[in-house]
Amino acid sequence: MRKNSFINLLIIVLAVCEASIMNAQIISPKLKWSERMAATVMLQHQESYMIDHATSPKWDYVHGLVLTAMEELNKKHPNPKYTEYIKSYVDKLIQNDGTIDSYKFDSYNIDMVVAGRLLFDVYAKTKEEKYLKALQTLRKQIEEQPRTVSGGFWHKKIYPNQMWLDGLYMGEPFYIQYTMTFENGKSLDDIAKQFELIQKNDRDHKTGLLYHAWDESKQMPWANKTTGTSTNFWSRSLGWYAMALVDVLDYMPKNHTKHKELVSYLNQLASALVPFQDESGLWYQVTDKGNQGGNYLEASGTAMFSYAFAKGANKGYLPKKYKKIAQKAFNGLTGKLVKIGSNGEVIITQACAVAGLGGNPYRDGSFEYYVNEKKKDNDPKATGPFILAALELNK
Numbered sequence: 001m002r003k004n005s006f007i008n009l010l011i012i013v014l015a016v017c018e019a020s021i022m023n024a025q026i027i028s029p030k031l032k033w034s035e036r037m038a039a040t041v042m043l044q045h046q047e048s049y050m051i052d053h054a055t056s057p058k059w060d061y062v063h064g065l066v067l068t069a070m071e072e073l074n075k076k077h078p079n080p081k082y083t084e085y086i087k088s089y090v091d092k093l094i095q096n097d098g099t100i101d102s103y104k105f106d107s108y109n110i111d112m113v114v115a116g117r118l119l120f121d122v123y124a125k126t127k128e129e130k131y132l133k134a135l136q137t138l139r140k141q142i143e144e145q146p147r148t149v150s151g152g153f154w155h156k157k158i159y160p161n162q163m164w165l166d167g168l169y170m171g172e173p174f175y176i177q178y179t180m181t182f183e184n185g186k187s188l189d190d191i192a193k194q195f196e197l198i199q200k201n202d203r204d205h206k207t208g209l210l211y212h213a214w215d216e217s218k219q220m221p222w223a224n225k226t227t228g229t230s231t232n233f234w235s236r237s238l239g240w241y242a243m244a245l246v247d248v249l250d251y252m253p254k255n256h257t258k259h260k261e262l263v264s265y266l267n268q269l270a271s272a273l274v275p276f277q278d279e280s281g282l283w284y285q286v287t288d289k290g291n292q293g294g295n296y297l298e299a300s301g302t303a304m305f306s307y308a309f310a311k312g313a314n315k316g317y318l319p320k321k322y323k324k325i326a327q328k329a330f331n332g333l334t335g336k337l338v339k340i341g342s343n344g345e346v347i348i349t350q351a352c353a354v355a356g357l358g359g360n361p362y363r364d365g366s367f368e369y370y371v372n373e374k375k376k377d378n379d380p381k382a383t384g385p386f387i388l389a390a391l392e393l394n395k
Contacts, residue, residue: 027344033334034073034390037383038082040345041066044378048089052380057092058102061170062380064115069387071121076391090118090131098133105137108145108157110167113138116174120181139178142171148216151190152197159358161217163202165210165237168194168244176251185256191248192258198241199265202229207288208272212237212365213357222357222365230357230365233287236381237355239304242269243385246311263317266308270318273305274325281332285352286370294371299337299351303385306330310392323393330389348386351379 027039041051049057051066067086074082093101103112116138123131146154148161153171155164172191179187202214212234215223222230245266252259276287282297283305289295310326312318339347353376357365 027346029340029344032077032390032394033330033346034387035077036344037346037387037390038070038073040341040347040378041070041383042081042085043343043345047092048085049092051089057089059093059100059112059115060102061111061114062384063089064117065384066380066387067115068117069384069391071118072391073387086118087122090122094119094130094134096130098130098137100134100137103137105141106157108141108154110145110153110155110171112170113141113174114170117177120177135178135182138174139182142175142178145171148197150197150201150216151193152216153194155213162213162215162220162357163194163198164213164357165198165202165241168198169240169247172244173247173250176248180251185253188252188256188258192252192261195245195248195262195265199268201227203268204229204233207233208268209233209276209287210238210241210269212355220358222363232289232365232367232370234355234370235283235285235287235298235301236304236352238269238273238287239301239308239385242266242273242308243304243388245269246308246315246317249315249317266312266317270309270312270322277325277329278332280336281328281330282336283329286367289367292367294368296350296371296375297332297336299333299348300379300382300385301352302329302333302337303348303382303389306333306389307385307392310389314392326389327393330393333386333389346386347377348379348382349375349377351376351382353379 027036045051048063048067052062067089070082070086095101116135119131119135123135146157148154148163152163153167154160155162155167172194175187176191179185198210202210204211211229212232213230215228218225218228224231245262249262252262277283278297280297282302284290284295285298286295306326306329309318309322313320313323313326337348337350339349341347353374355370355373357363363369
């Protein structure tokens with residue numbers, strides 16, 4: 001009897017151990033970096049709405065960024081888990097009548113447009129009316145978005161007359177995909193105009209870099225009273241702009257007059273960024289200030305540049321040498337800023353959590369401001385571009 005009890009106990013212990021091993025979800029180092037990062041995101045955030053440690057579902061740009069990267073991953077390495085993870089976010093937020101939970105139309109926050117990119121594929125596959133209605137709502141926001149006198153989208157209603165580099169990524173890739181999908185490309189000139197205004201008004205002619213933002217009214221305390229630009233170059237904002245260019249070019253017809261123009265902007269930006277790449281392959285938080293006191297090699301901007309350069313070279317927008325520059329950047333990330341967790345998860349360090357201008361408490365755009373904002377491991381502004389860069393580099 002005692003022997004049987006021991007055997008039964010042993011069976012239970014072995015079963016528990018087996019379950020624990022299965023639940024540990026060890027991420028194999030043999031996977032490609034893109035798959036390892038996606039597996040990490042899904043391990044750390046059991047449901048897709050939990051990305052960025054959200055405690056309840058919210059419509060947000062970071063979810064749009066990471067899940068758009070996972071969509072691209074799913075195209076190259078199809079996996080039902082990716083499809084389910086992406087769609088579960090959309091279905092948590094989009095109601096049966098097409099309304100978007102937590103989304104505030106009247107805020108005219110251009111950040112809220114980018115997650116709409118997730119709706120094109122799910123609508124194309126399901127043809128469910130609610131997804132189309134949500135797409136149309138976001139298109140209506142773009143139609144009514146307040147603009148500068150010269151025609152540029154305000155970043156938000158609370159930031160009048162201001163164009164931020166971030167906003168080009170938040171609005172334009174969705175805008176061009178929508179107009180090409182549903183409007184026969186009627187708004188291509190307007191989309192190109194947003195980039196034209198930034199190039200004309202926000203570019204520093206000495207370095208070729210673009211400032212974080214431009215205030216057409218020149219009224220903001222952070223704005224140069226002559227040019228209206230902010231005072232510093234922030235690598236992530238430049239990364240948003242670079243990604244906006246390569247993603248918009250996916251939909252800008254090659255025979256359209258603005259195609260060459262956008263390609264020229266990408267080339268100008270790429271050539272301006274290379275002199276500021278550290279020998280490690282990484283870029284600094286404040287792009288042009290090197291290791292000036294407090295500045296640091298930053299992950300999200302570097303990942304964004306790696307993606308934009310690799311994609312630009314793969315698509316023929318940039319010379320082939322930029323693929324090697326992108327590779328050097330990615331090697332810098334994996335060699336200097338990535339740690340591997342106990343379950344094999346990929347942990348990106350040295351990622352700026354957030355930075356902006358104005359607001360309350362007031363953000364002055366100074367060097368000290370940028371280098372003292374919080375850093376966060378595996379910030380979604382780093383993990384999403386890391387997946388995209390890895391895909392373009394086939395790592």
